[in-house]
Amino acid sequence: MSIVNEPTDNWITGSHPYHTALGTIASGENLVARTPLGQVTASGKFVAWDPAADDGSEKAVRLSLYATDASAADAEAQMITGGSFNPELVAWPAGVTAAQKLAAFVGSPIVLQLPV
Numbered sequence: 150m151s152i153v154n155e156p157t158d159n160w161i162t163g164s165h166p167y168h169t170a171l172g173t174i175a176s177g178e179n180l181v182a183r184t185p186l187g188q189v190t191a192s193g194k195f196v197a198w199d200p201a202a203d204d205g206s207e208k209a210v211r212l213s214l215y216a217t218d219a220s221a222a223d224a225e226a227q228m229i230t231g232g233s234f235n236p237e238l239v240a241w242p243a244g245v246t247a248a249q250k251l252a253a254f255v256g257s258p259i260v261l262q263l264p265v
Contacts, residue, residue, distance in 0.1 A: 159264040163233025168258070172211065172228045174219040182216050184240045185209040185253055186228060194223065197242060200249045209253040212239065231258030 160183075161167060174180065175194035185198035187206030198209040212229040219226075239261070241250060254261060 158238065159235050160238050161232060162235045162262050162264045163260060165231065165233040165258070165260055167232035168230045169214055169227045170230045171225055174213075174217050174224045174226050176219055176221070176223050178217070178219045178224075180213045180217045180219075181240045182213055183234075183238060184213040185242075186211040186213060195228065198253065199242065200245065200253075208256075209259075210257050212259065229259065233260040233262055235264055236261040237263065 172186075173194045174186075175189065175192065175196050178196055180186075180197060186195040187198040187202065187208055188195050188210055190205030195211060196206050199206050201207065212234070214227045214229050217224055217226040236250060239250075245253075250261075
């Protein structure tokens with residue numbers, strides 16, 4: 150039997166199922182846990198979400214589950230692919246506006262809502 154340690158800091162905020170999957174973090178990335186991720190269309194690899202990009206990574210589609218250092222080479226990592234999470238605990242990039250945060254995961258199975 151597997152044991153899963155769930156966060157106790159109001160990270161999970163809704164009744165949506167919590168899903169993860171393995172993915173490739175692109176070389177050059179050094180991510181903290183709960184970083185919004187975009188997927189580069191040309192490579193299929195994940196990088197920190199950048200709403201100003203035009204390579205596919207401008208759409209947030211996953212969240213990093215753990216801190217991942219891919220600064221020297223691509224790294225395989227577990228990523229959150231779906232569920233309801235506290236937006237105040239997301240590791241948003243500097244300079245992201247409130248409107249960009251609200252629109253970040255639209256159309257994906259990731260839902261952001263404050264704890265109730």
